[in-house]
Amino acid sequence: xxxxxxxxxxxxxxxxxxxxxxxxxxxxxxxxxxxxxxxxxxxxxxxxxxxxxxxxxxxxxxxxxxxxxxxxxxxxxxxxxxxxxxxxxxxxxxxxxxxxxxxxxxxxxxxxxxxxxxxxxxxxxxxxxxxxxxxxxxxxxxxxxxxxxxxxxxxxxxxxxxxxxxxxxxxxxxxxxxxxxxxxxxxxxxxxxxxxxxxxxxxxxxxxxxxxxxxxxxxxxxxxxxxxxxxxxxxxxxxxxxxxxxxxxxxxxxxxxxxxxxxxxxxxxxxxxxxxxxxxxxxxxxxxxxxxxxxxxxxxxxxxxxxxxxxxxxxxxxxxxxxxxxxxxxxxxxxxxxxxxxxxxxxxxxxxxxxxxxxxxxxxxxxxxxxx
Numbered sequence: 001x002x003x004x005x006x007x008x009x010x011x012x013x014x015x016x017x018x019x020x021x022x023x024x025x026x027x028x029x030x031x032x033x034x035x036x037x038x039x040x041x042x043x044x045x046x047x048x049x050x051x052x053x054x055x056x057x058x059x060x061x062x063x064x065x066x067x068x069x070x071x072x073x074x075x076x077x078x079x080x081x082x083x084x085x086x087x088x089x090x091x092x093x094x095x096x097x098x099x100x101x102x103x104x105x106x107x108x109x110x111x112x113x114x115x116x117x118x119x120x121x122x123x124x125x126x127x128x129x130x131x132x133x134x135x136x137x138x139x140x141x142x143x144x145x146x147x148x149x150x151x152x153x154x155x156x157x158x159x160x161x162x163x164x165x166x167x168x169x170x171x172x173x174x175x176x177x178x179x180x181x182x183x184x185x186x187x188x189x190x191x192x193x194x195x196x197x198x199x200x201x202x203x204x205x206x207x208x209x210x211x212x213x214x215x216x217x218x219x220x221x222x223x224x225x226x227x228x229x230x231x232x233x234x235x236x237x238x239x240x241x242x243x244x245x246x247x248x249x250x251x252x253x254x255x256x257x258x259x260x261x262x263x264x265x266x267x268x269x270x271x272x273x274x275x276x277x278x279x280x281x282x283x284x285x286x287x288x289x290x291x292x293x294x295x296x297x298x299x300x301x302x303x304x305x306x307x308x309x310x311x312x313x314x315x316x317x318x319x320x321x322x323x324x325x326x327x328x329x330x331x332x333x334x335x336x337x338x339x340x341x342x343x344x345x346x347x348x349x350x351x352x353x354x355x356x357x358x359x360x361x362x363x364x365x366x367x368x369x370x371x372x
Contacts, residue, residue, distance in 0.1 A: 002066070002102040007056035013042050016058055019068045020092045021282045029141050030148040031275040032283035033130070041070075047240045048125035051076035051231065056090075057106045059099050067093030067100070071107035072125055073114055076231040086111035088121035089129070092149070093156065100156035112372055120165055120369045122147070126231045127224070128241070132168050132342060132365025133157065140362050143304045143339050144275050146170075154366070162368035166228055168342035170363035171354050173305075175331040188322035195317060196260040199326075205251040212256060213242050215264040219309040228344060229367075248274060250297050252334055255326050257319060266310040268323040270330070270338065272300030301336045324353055331357070 007016050017038045024030035040046055041054070048054075052074045059067035072087040088107045093099045104119070111119050123131045130147040135154050142148040192198065200208075217238050224230050250272050257266040277292035305327075310319050331338060342365060343350050 001061070002098050003060045004102050004106045005058050005060065007042070007058055012058055013039065013056075015065045016056055016068050016090075018282075019058070019065055020090075023092055023094070024148065027148070029139065031142040031144050031279055033144075034278065034285065035283040036285060038283070047234075047236050050234050050236055052125050054125075055107070055110050057103060059093065059103050061099070066096065067091075067103050069093075069103040069107055071110050071119075072123070073111075073116070074125060074231060077126075077229070080231060084115065084117040086114065086116045086119050087123040087125075088119055089124045089131075091122055091153070091157075093153075095150070095152045095156070097156060097159055101160055104157070104160045104162075108370070108372060116372070118369055118371050119162075120367060123229055123367060126237075127227070127229045128237075131229065132367055135167075135364050135366050137170070137363030141275055143170075143341055144273065144278065145271075145304055145306075145341055146365070157368050160370070162370045165367045165369035167345040167367075168365045169345050169351075169361050170342060170365070171340040171359045172362045173327075173331065173338040173340060173354060174336070174358040175328065176356070176358050185325040185328070187318055188325040191318035192257075192322055195314065197257050197265065197314075197319075197322075199322075200256045200258050200264075201251075203251075205249055205254065206246055208251070208254070208256075209242060209245060209249065212264055212267075213245075214238065216256070216267045216309065217241075219264065219267060219311055220307060222312055223309040223315075224307075248272060248293070248297055250300065253303055253330060255323060257322065265314050266308070266319045266323065268308045268326065269306040270303040270327070271306055272297045273302035273304050273339070275302075300334075303330065303335050303338045305338055305340050320349075320353060324356060328356070 005012065007013055017035065021032055052072055054073070055071045057069050058065050068090060069088055070090040072089060074087055077083070078085060086107065088104065091103065093103060108119055122133050130145065133153055134147070134149050138151055217233050221233055248271050253270040253272065255268040256264055259265050274293050274296045277296045278289060281289040308320060308323050327338065340354070
């Protein structure tokens, strides 16, 4: 028999956070989130609780934890998308249908109690959190930004009555063997000249971020306003992200475009991969882990693509070509390859952009939906 308990005590919180660390112990593809960041979700001052509420459940059999899940009522998302949804996230379980039924059933009951009509997931508080269930690419190292899961998760979720809502695909990018297409670079240079734009360079990365971060967040909101699952940034969330960015930003992989008046009109960010750095400590920021992170940030072999943002004014004027030409330089000169992270499968423009690289689709993720 499976017992579901809402997470309340310090012990239960620790079990919730550590369950996947034990479930995936020894798995060479699993990359944990930062342990301290996960514990923050239980704080009443957690950054997302301005716009959402959440519940956390552990599943036990004979007193031993066998699964976990969280339900999120994201008020800002429901208002934006005119939906009545609860999101499920942080779903992890042993390969046992009874456990999955109990965990998802607990979230569904919570959703009904809140007057909601659908449960969707895996989705976090926003698209900045780990989202989507891995359904292809189980033999690939996970990026730090996304979650690994065993293949049986899909069966467990579908057997609970969930169907596909949307898929994302991920690619691994390398510099083309024949060299980066000079035609694409010329297009980018022409657009810069035509609109009198120029790249800004960060001599002091932290000051640069402090000065321009707010502009970049505004562009980010504007660019991704209609993208699945997104919610507007709050001031508190911006400050939290800036603090996190400063730890892993390398100015080589930060690109910002300015107009003739010094206004930010586009930006691109890639993060040095810290996947290998955080795995040995289970995401705990021990001194050796911090040393590994600093080394990875300074001398990365892999970069994880984060975001390209362009103001509406310049959206259809070829600026992504300029940004991708810069990415080509990074791949040629600085790293072995790049990981794209999540791209919606129907986002044809971004899929087409990868054809200028030696690109291989290496993962697919899915968000599931169930009407209550």
